[in-house]
Amino acid sequence: MSNTKTRPKRTFGIKVQENNSKFEEKFINTNNIIHNEVEYNKRNSTLSPNDNNNNNFISFEDSYQNSNFEFYECPICNEEILGLYQLNIHLDTVHTENKSGNVILSLFKKTQKITEEITGTTKTNEKPTQPVIDKSHWQKSTNDDKCSYPECEKPLGIRNGKQNCYCCGKLFCDMHTNFSMRLSESAKPDSNSPFWYKVCQSCYTSREGYNNTEGQRRNLTNAFIEARKNNIEKLCLEENLLILRLEKLAQLKAEINEKKGISINQKALEQSIVQWKEDASSIQCSICRRHHCRLCGKLICSNCIEDIPLFTDIENDKTYSGSTKSCNQCKRIVFRKKVMNAKEKIPSVVKLYEQIKFNQSIIETILPQYNDILLHINSKSSKNYPQDYQNATKYREKLIKNFHQIDLLSKRILKLPTNSKYYRTLQNNIAKGSVIYLQNNMITLKMLPEKNDVTIINEDIENTKRIKEIKDTLDVLNDQYTLLQGYYQDALFRRKFDNVKTLEESIQDVTDEIQKLKTELEEIS
Amino acid sequence: MDIVKISQTYVQKMINNTPGMKVLLLDDFTTLYISAIATQSNLLSKEVFLIDKIENTSRERMKHLKCICFLRPSAKSVQLMIDELRNPNYGSYYLYFSNILSKSQIERMAEADQQETVRELQEFYGDFCAVNSNFYSLNLQSYQIYGDSLNTWNNDTFKRTVEGLRAVLLALKKRPMIRYEKNSALGKRLASEINYQIQQESQLFDFRRYDTPPILLILDRKNDPVTPLLNQWTYQAMVHELIGINNGRVDLSRISDIKPDLKEIVLSADQDIFFKNNMYLNFGDLGVNIKNYVNEFQNRHHNSVNIESINDMKKFVEEYPEFKKLSGNVSKHVTLVSELSRLVSKDSLLEVSELEQNLACVNNSNDLKEVQNLIKRGNITDESKIKLVLLYTIRYGSQNRNEVNALKNLLIQNGISEDRTKIIDQFIRYVELDQRQNEETTAINTIFDKGKNVFKGLKGVENVYTQHTSKVADTIQSLLKGKLRDQLYPYIEGSIRDRPQDIIIFMIGGATYGEARDIAQLNEEIPNVRIILGGTSIHNTQSFLDFVKNAASV
Numbered sequence A: 001m002s003n004t005k006t007r008p009k010r011t012f013g014i015k016v017q018e019n020n021s022k023f024e025e026k027f028i029n030t031n032n033i034i035h036n037e038v039e040y041n042k043r044n045s046t047l048s049p050n051d052n053n054n055n056n057f058i059s060f061e062d063s064y065q066n067s068n069f070e071f072y073e074c075p076i077c078n079e080e081i082l083g084l085y086q087l088n089i090h091l092d093t094v095h096t097e098n099k100s101g102n103v104i105l106s107l108f109k110k111t112q113k114i115t116e117e118i119t120g121t122t123k124t125n126e127k128p129t130q131p132v133i134d135k136s137h138w139q140k141s142t143n144d145d146k147c148s149y150p151e152c153e154k155p156l157g158i159r160n161g162k163q164n165c166y167c168c169g170k171l172f173c174d175m176h177t178n179f180s181m182r183l184s185e186s187a188k189p190d191s192n193s194p195f196w197y198k199v200c201q202s203c204y205t206s207r208e209g210y211n212n213t214e215g216q217r218r219n220l221t222n223a224f225i226e227a228r229k230n231n232i233e234k235l236c237l238e239e240n241l242l243i244l245r246l247e248k249l250a251q252l253k254a255e256i257n258e259k260k261g262i263s264i265n266q267k268a269l270e271q272s273i274v275q276w277k278e279d280a281s282s283i284q285c286s287i288c289r290r291h292h293c294r295l296c297g298k299l300i301c302s303n304c305i306e307d308i309p310l311f312t313d314i315e316n317d318k319t320y321s322g323s324t325k326s327c328n329q330c331k332r333i334v335f336r337k338k339v340m341n342a343k344e345k346i347p348s349v350v351k352l353y354e355q356i357k358f359n360q361s362i363i364e365t366i367l368p369q370y371n372d373i374l375l376h377i378n379s380k381s382s383k384n385y386p387q388d389y390q391n392a393t394k395y396r397e398k399l400i401k402n403f404h405q406i407d408l409l410s411k412r413i414l415k416l417p418t419n420s421k422y423y424r425t426l427q428n429n430i431a432k433g434s435v436i437y438l439q440n441n442m443i444t445l446k447m448l449p450e451k452n453d454v455t456i457i458n459e460d461i462e463n464t465k466r467i468k469e470i471k472d473t474l475d476v477l478n479d480q481y482t483l484l485q486g487y488y489q490d491a492l493f494r495r496k497f498d499n500v501k502t503l504e505e506s507i508q509d510v511t512d513e514i515q516k517l518k519t520e521l522e523e524i525s
Numbered sequence B: 001m002d003i004v005k006i007s008q009t010y011v012q013k014m015i016n017n018t019p020g021m022k023v024l025l026l027d028d029f030t031t032l033y034i035s036a037i038a039t040q041s042n043l044l045s046k047e048v049f050l051i052d053k054i055e056n057t058s059r060e061r062m063k064h065l066k067c068i069c070f071l072r073p074s075a076k077s078v079q080l081m082i083d084e085l086r087n088p089n090y091g092s093y094y095l096y097f098s099n100i101l102s103k104s105q106i107e108r109m110a111e112a113d114q115q116e117t118v119r120e121l122q123e124f125y126g127d128f129c130a131v132n133s134n135f136y137s138l139n140l141q142s143y144q145i146y147g148d149s150l151n152t153w154n155n156d157t158f159k160r161t162v163e164g165l166r167a168v169l170l171a172l173k174k175r176p177m178i179r180y181e182k183n184s185a186l187g188k189r190l191a192s193e194i195n196y197q198i199q200q201e202s203q204l205f206d207f208r209r210y211d212t213p214p215i216l217l218i219l220d221r222k223n224d225p226v227t228p229l230l231n232q233w234t235y236q237a238m239v240h241e242l243i244g245i246n247n248g249r250v251d252l253s254r255i256s257d258i259k260p261d262l263k264e265i266v267l268s269a270d271q272d273i274f275f276k277n278n279m280y281l282n283f284g285d286l287g288v289n290i291k292n293y294v295n296e297f298q299n300r301h302h303n304s305v306n307i308e309s310i311n312d313m314k315k316f317v318e319e320y321p322e323f324k325k326l327s328g329n330v331s332k333h334v335t336l337v338s339e340l341s342r343l344v345s346k347d348s349l350l351e352v353s354e355l356e357q358n359l360a361c362v363n364n365s366n367d368l369k370e371v372q373n374l375i376k377r378g379n380i381t382d383e384s385k386i387k388l389v390l391l392y393t394i395r396y397g398s399q400n401r402n403e404v405n406a407l408k409n410l411l412i413q414n415g416i417s418e419d420r421t422k423i424i425d426q427f428i429r430y431v432e433l434d435q436r437q438n439e440e441t442t443a444i445n446t447i448f449d450k451g452k453n454v455f456k457g458l459k460g461v462e463n464v465y466t467q468h469t470s471k472v473a474d475t476i477q478s479l480l481k482g483k484l485r486d487q488l489y490p491y492i493e494g495s496i497r498d499r500p501q502d503i504i505i506f507m508i509g510g511a512t513y514g515e516a517r518d519i520a521q522l523n524e525e526i527p528n529v530r531i532i533l534g535g536t537s538i539h540n541t542q543s544f545l546d547f548v549k550n551a552a553s554v
Ligand SMILES: [Zn+2]
Pocket: A165, A166, A167, A168, A169, A170, A199, A200, A201, A202, A203, A204
């Protein structure tokens, strides 16, 4: 695949030679990944051992990260070079014989000019009006300074440069002061200042808002609630009107029910409650039958009309007296409050999850205290070791109890019978979430050192709490038992024996758990 | 300016502030946004136990759940939200929209909320896919960009692009100076509309003062049609080129006897340290690192088995099920890199790539011959052959149209259907080859830069397979050196002489992972500037050629 074209004799990426030659041989015939990589590298490394360029290159790359990252044009050949250090090397290797005082001087001037141009440090601002900036806080230069940038610590001098940050005043190498900011006369960041100064990387990146990760947001909640309020005020008038009509219709229905057999002109009576609107433009067609909504009187297509229940007192379900036809919209409005205030049966999963949350809240108050003591004990900084140890043990037992409880509850949630795929997913995910919770929070439990004289916990307080817990759990379990029995009977009836079997197991689990808790309850009290 | 972190912060804000069992409702777009940046364990730990689509109308009533909605304010999603509020399935609603809502949209939702279930309504401008920390995409790959000519926008796509880019700026909290490419009518229109939008929404765009304003640089794919045609050799770019990355996921089901858990893998720098450290590395370094990764894994087992071949690796990884978790990641990358490697051998990609790079970088007297040779060869894919002809066309096509036609015939003789070779003329039309020939050769009109030494200092080395650098990287370097001429890259309003400190790039017609890598490298090497890249979509060669075909159809 190669031809006679000459390629730059340089390595690329990893240095496969020497110590990797074995590795190269082995993989070449396997026609696998490594083969290709070696192939890939080989094409890029037509490297001869006596190639001086290569040595230079390696030092190039090594120094790369520590050098400047601006481009400089070589003053002799005009090649663009990244960083002053590389420029030095370029001059050393490529233009060694030309190196004379003049060149260096011109290099200096040129570099200076370019640096200023690129970083915008002095540029256009080098006017006589440049104010005196506060330098009182500057670190004094000595013969033995190191760069103040964390983990840099390069010795400062001709090679790495030496520069005070105009902002914090500390001394840094060239690389770590290759940043410019607008500063006020008192050397504070000030975007309104017309003057740019060289600053260090720390000052540059710790500017207010520089590392911001919060995107713009707009909160429209108030506008929304305002709009909704206006709308609901209007809606209430209509709502009351419709409720009134509904209750009248219910009354009417109730009267009709009483006067069974006696013919009444129901239509006329209904129309006395609301005027039926005639729709002249519409000719009744045979496909879509249309009806009058008994609440608003409009003519509505059969898709949008449905039967609604009638109550002589809308708030009292016992006053049901029959049904009538209503359009969707009227139905939604007339039953709005009824739907909003409806008490729905709390599903078992919700009850059990609330218990998990309760256990979690206990853990979240104890765990930090436990970890604190643990830290004291393990770092031997404990002042009252026996007391601390006793407390730690106490906390630890409490924590374990709660962790265990969460584990049990989540397993129970997992086993809750349901016919809904949504509840199934919900239950599975709660169980998954609990496992993650336990994994994340149980780590420090093992770190308490062993001790023989286990202390006695203040059992009274413990016990009363525990009794309450057990009683709550028993309530839930009993609910569940009844529910399971229901499903079980149903499955038996429908001869779904697979389900019967799983249900039997679940019932057994619940019964066992109930028994266990009852025993514990007896023991404590 | 880490766009992944910003997107994640939006999600955290949505789910952290509402304790209790939650369902997260998303639409088609936000599902893509969220799945790229959130993990299941994170959502579970914040009590998000159900995730569903608002489009799903068979959802059940679960009154005891709180509902977090993250939706695009599209007409469709808002209507679905209105329907949901009319008959609420959940106990309470916390609504977050990924872009600016109109007043009437807010009013219609307020009117629908007769049950007063909405507790919160906010705009969180995460209306894009955060791909890498400095790479985003508007995910518009299925949209037609062009209207009735290559100089006009399709109206819907334009609206969508403006909204997306506006959201990017709001998320980044940048009110930029805008520059565009003079020869791009689409760029100019987008630049002036974004400028108008910023003024319209001046309250939203009221950010703290900058030392120097950020630059939004709007580029047009047509000015660098070369980069998306080249074989890629860095990990992430290579995976997209050879297999395809779809919203952070890679489909490996086509590999025979693949293990079920590896059929679809996730490549996320956020969750996978190995990927994070290697995503921008070239194939050579990658092979060594993956060997070290397996060794490290092996050392943890105090095992003395010597791993010397890919089969040893596979065996080793499979033999230790107790270390599944770590091995899961190891075997994921081993599998993926093996597959890349297999494709490289099977389709002679190293050879193809070398010629591609030559065509892309220098004039060579024997280019034609080499293209002809490879077209006649067996173990080279039709796609590669077409690509080579396209690259030849860009370099020599304006003078040597006859040779291009001859190459087209050669393709047909070698079994490629005439229909598929139409892409050559479509491509000529898309890149406006004929206009470029006639115009005075200015920097913007030459697709190939003559002096490629700009990058030499930065890379330090030349690599046969990566000689070519993307135009966007060159452009940014010119910009940083103050050499990007105002005449060719005009400002939509005003101008600025200071060196920019933050740069946001938007590529009309789609960016590539290779370009993202170039930008990541610039960010690494020039720490006093932050650059972020994005586009209407993310291309590999295949999607780019589909895009060209689509463009040429207007
Ligand atoms: Zn400083």
